[in-house]
Amino acid sequence: MTAxxxxxxxxxxxTTPQGGVVALDDISLVVPPGEFLCIVGPSGxxxxxxxxxxxxxxxxTSGEINCRAVDERQRPLTAMVFQEYGLFPWRxxxxxxxxxxxxxxxxxxxxxxxxxxxxxxxxxxxxxRAYPHQLSGGMKQRVAIARALANDPAILLMDEPFAALDAxxxxxxxxxxxxxxxxxxxxxxxxxxxxxxxxxxxxxVAVMTARPGRIKQIYPIDLPRPRTQxxxxxxxxxxxxxxxxxxxxxxxxAAQLQEWTAIAEQKGRTGWLNSQQRKTRxxxxxx
Amino acid sequence: MVKQPTTKNQSEGxxxxxxxxxxxxxxxxxxxxxxxxxxxxxxxxAPTMLxxxxxxxxxxxxxxxxxxxxxxxxxxxxxxxxLPAISLGLLMGWFRAVYAFFDPLIAAIYPVPKIALLxxxxxxxxxxxxxxxxxxAVAVFFIVLITTVNGVRLVDPILTxxxxxxxxxxxxxxxxxIFPATLPAIFTSLRLGMGIALLVIVGAEFVAxxxxxxxxxxxxxxxxxxxxxxxxxxxxxxxxVLSTQGLERLRKLTMPWxxxxxxPR
Numbered sequence: 337m338t339a340x341x342x343x344x345x346x347x348x349x350x351t352t353p354q355g356g357v358v359a360l361d362d363i364s365l366v367v368p369p370g371e372f373l374c375i376v377g378p379s380g381x382x383x384x385x386x387x388x389x390x391x392x393x394x395x396x397t398s399g400e401i402n403c404r405a406v407d408e409r410q411r412p413l414t415a416m417v418f419q420e421y422g423l424f425p426w427r428x429x430x431x432x433x434x435x436x437x438x439x440x441x442x443x444x445x446x447x448x449x450x451x452x453x454x455x456x457x458x459x460x461x462x463x464x465r466a467y468p469h470q471l472s473g474g475m476k477q478r479v480a481i482a483r484a485l486a487n488d489p490a491i492l493l494m495d496e497p498f499a500a501l502d503a504x505x506x507x508x509x510x511x512x513x514x515x516x517x518x519x520x521x522x523x524x525x526x527x528x529x530x531x532x533x534x535x536x537x538x539x540x541v542a543v544m545t546a547r548p549g550r551i552k553q554i555y556p557i558d559l560p561r562p563r564t565q566x567x568x569x570x571x572x573x574x575x576x577x578x579x580x581x582x583x584x585x586x587x588x589x590a591a592q593l594q595e596w597t598a599i600a601e602q603k604g605r606t607g608w609l610n611s612q613q614r615k616t617r618x619x620x621x622x623x
Numbered sequence: 624m625v626k627q628p629t630t631k632n633q634s635e636g637x638x639x640x641x642x643x644x645x646x647x648x649x650x651x652x653x654x655x656x657x658x659x660x661x662x663x664x665x666x667x668x669a670p671t672m673l674x675x676x677x678x679x680x681x682x683x684x685x686x687x688x689x690x691x692x693x694x695x696x697x698x699x700x701x702x703x704x705x706l707p708a709i710s711l712g713l714l715m716g717w718f719r720a721v722y723a724f725f726d727p728l729i730a731a732i733y734p735v736p737k738i739a740l741l742x743x744x745x746x747x748x749x750x751x752x753x754x755x756x757x758x759x760a761v762a763v764f765f766i767v768l769i770t771t772v773n774g775v776r777l778v779d780p781i782l783t784x785x786x787x788x789x790x791x792x793x794x795x796x797x798x799x800x801i802f803p804a805t806l807p808a809i810f811t812s813l814r815l816g817m818g819i820a821l822l823v824i825v826g827a828e829f830v831a832x833x834x835x836x837x838x839x840x841x842x843x844x845x846x847x848x849x850x851x852x853x854x855x856x857x858x859x860x861x862x863x864v865l866s867t868q869g870l871e872r873l874r875k876l877t878m879p880w881x882x883x884x885x886x887p888r
């Protein structure tokens with residue numbers, strides 16, 4: 337019914353005019369079937385790159401990635417949901433949801449039935465004939481999620497899917513995602529920069545280091561399911577967030593220092609940076 | 624939220640009304656200035672005087688004969704230039720090798736104002752219709768080509784990422800994603816191309832024709848029948864407006880999904 341992901345010593349090096357840049361360095365990670373794994377890490381640590389590799393739209397330069405479907409059914413291994421929605425503006429909502437099925441040559445009549453079913457699951461059945469530009473951000477992302485689910489992948493890859501939404505919509509979408517996921521428990525790899533979101537959703541939370549990205553630590557989240565937003569006020573939830581944050585903040589600071597150094601080097605003002613660095617402690621919020 | 628059609632229509636009507644005011648005000652001031660003698664009617668005949676000659680030229684069939692021949696030249700040249708330009712533009716945008724092959728040639732020819740090539744085409748094709756049509760076609764070709772190439776290259780990478788993540792590649796990726804995503808740019812290029820086509824036809828008819836709206840303007844000046852010259856100017860303006868609106872209609876028909884340029888979200 338679902339799949340296992342194993343990532344072994346995977347690395348990626350970009351070549352730039354200035355030489356090689358190591359984006360990912362020796363990542364190893366095993367995601368058991370049906371797990372909801374959240375990955376957090378500072379900006380630019382390569383977490384999106386990792387997901388793009390699994391989706392087959394980016395390649396790794398070393399190591400091994402194995403995704404294995406546990407069942408015998410003919411179906412695609414992965415489907416990805418992007419932060420920018422990525423809806424095709426010239427297709428109606430229904431046609432967007434059917435895209436993956438179309439690429440797999442599923443018969444039109446069957447495509448429509450499946451797509452309508454998943455649109456109903458995300459609560460947008462009556463918007464089947466609308467065009468993406470007529471929808472709000474939250475609705476667009478629901479369509480994108482329906483499109484991914486309609487393709488019936490073994491693994492769902494989500495790259496900061498709710499990051500562009502306002503806070504209230506984000507909370508609703510998190511609950512809905514959990515509700516849909518709990519129905520068939522696909523393996524999910526979920527990238528977010530919000531630690532609270534990661535703890536809210538995940539079975540485990542993996543913290544990545546600043547570039548070159550590695551897995552620093554994996555925290556099991558043993559909070560009971562089904563989860564709702566009420567969980568946010570619980571002591572256990574907040575303790576988990578606080579514990580993981582201590583780990584994460586070092587990496588966020590390191591990433592920020594890398595960024596500042598790069599900018600300062602461009603301006604040839606490293607001395608200026610050092611004095612700034614001594615004066616300022618980097619402040620970052622948790623959400 | 625789905626847009627509320629009622630509020631959209633109300634404000635659109637209001638802005639349409641405002642858009643009518645400026646031309647009316649302009650024509651009214653022109654008329655007044657001529658009537659009170661501040662403008663010389665021999666050089667700036669009042670709009671009402673032009674209506675008279677306009678009606679006369681419609682009656683004699685002179686007007687239609689000029690308009691129809693210019694229209695034929697513009698449409699033939701436009702089609703002959705735009706269709707190959709769209710095809711080559713899509714290829715150049717999609718295949719890096721095709722781009723690398725053609726780009727130097729295009730970069731060299733593009734900056735040449737195409738009307739400057741008219742004498743060359745006169746040598747090649749003589750004084751007939753071919754010369755005018757080819758000049759327009761060449762001018763339209765380059766602007767449509769360059770805008771289309773850019774359109775393909777500027778397709779939002781997220782759309783190709785999504786398509787590829789669902790297994791689209793090759794011809795399917797091109798036909799289902801790249802081509803529809805480039806359509807807005809293609810329509811922009813056609814609009815620009817139409818503007819250029821009108822520019823070129825007037826220029827070509829000034830010097831190398833004995834019919835057409837450009838010819839009408841030029842000979843009216845040469846023979847000092849100023850009123851007819853104004854009729855020619857109005858006609859070319861009308862051709863511009865009509866062709867733009869025709870393209871806009873085609874755009875809405877082809878892309879019912881596209882937002883109007885001027886409607887705020």
